[in-house]
Amino acid sequence: MHRRYTGRTLLLEVVIVAVAIVWAIPLIALVNVSLKPVNTQTGALEFIFPPTFDNYVQAWTEASLGAALLNSAIVTIVSVVFIVAIAALAAYPLARVTRRWSKGTFYFFLAGLLLPTQLALLPLYSTMRDIGLLGSLGALILINVGTGMPFSIFLYTTFLRELPTDYEEAAMLDGAGSLRGFVQVVFPLLRPVTGTVVILNVVGIWNEFFIPLLYLAGSGNTTAPVAIYSFVSQYVTVWPLVFAGLVISVIPILVVYFSLQKYVIRGFAGGLKG
Secondary structure, three states, rough: OOOOOOOHHHHHHHHHHHHHHHHHHHHHHHHHHHOOOOOOOOOOOOOOOOOOHHHHHHHHHHHHHHHHHHHHHHHHHHHHHHHHHHHHHHHHHHHOOHHHHHHHHHHHHHHHOOOOHHHHHHHHHHHHHHHOOOOOOOHHHHHHHHHHHHHHHHHHHHHHHHOOOHHHHHHHHHOHHHHHHHHHHHHHHHHHHHHHHHHHHHHHHOOOHHHHHHHHHOOOOOOOHHHHHHOOOOOOEEEHHHHHHHHHHHHHHHHHHHHHHHHHHHHHHHHHHH
16 A cells, blocks of 8 residues: 655655755765865865865875774774674673672673763873883773773673573573573674674774874874874864865775664664663
C-alpha cells in the first residue's frame, strides 16, 4: 500500500534538504579555501577559477604530513585494538554475572565518563616522564586506551545484556570454556556494537590535538593535527595550507566512517536499549 504524498511529507523533505545544505556549507568552504592561492584575499565561499592544488603539495611536504599521518594511524589503530579487546572482555562478566559486585563495578566504570581528562594531565605527564614514555607514541596509546574505556564498556555491557545466552550456553555444553565461548561465539555477535565502538574511538583519537601536543612536544614524533598546526603562528596563519592539510587528514577518517556507518546506529541503539 502506497502512502499519499502530502504537504507534511513535502515540508519534511524541505527541512531535510535545508539541514543538509547547512551541514554542507562548512565542508564546501573547507575545500574551496584549500584550492585557493596562498595570497588570495577572498571570502571562504567565493570561488576562484582555476583552482590550484599546489597547497596540497606544499602542505604535504612542509608539514611532513606523510610521517604525521603514519603516526596518527599507528596510535589510532593500536589504541582501538586494545580498547575493543579490553572493553569487550571486561563487559562480558559485567553483563552476565548478576552479583552485587558486578553492578557496582559497572557504575565504577561509568564514573569515568563524569571525570574530565584535564584533571589527570599533570599526574599522567609526570608518570610518563618517570617511566620513559614521554615523547613516544606509547604514551598516547596508554592515555587513549584509558580515556576510551568507560564509554566502550558501557556500550558493550548494555548490548550484551540484550543478547540471548542460548548460543554461549550451547558452546559451554559442548565443552568450551568461558574464554573460548566468548571469543568464538559471543564476540562475533557483537559486530554491530564493535563497529560503533571502533568508529567513535577512531574519530576521537584521530582528531585529538592537545594530548599529542603536550606529550610529544620536543620529540621528533607528531600527529596530523599537530603537524597542521605548524601553519598557524602568532602573527600569520596560512589558511589555504591549513585547510589543505585538514582535507588530507580527514580523508582516512571518512573512509573508515563510511565503511562502518551501517554498524554505528545499530550498535549505539542496542547499547542505549540496555
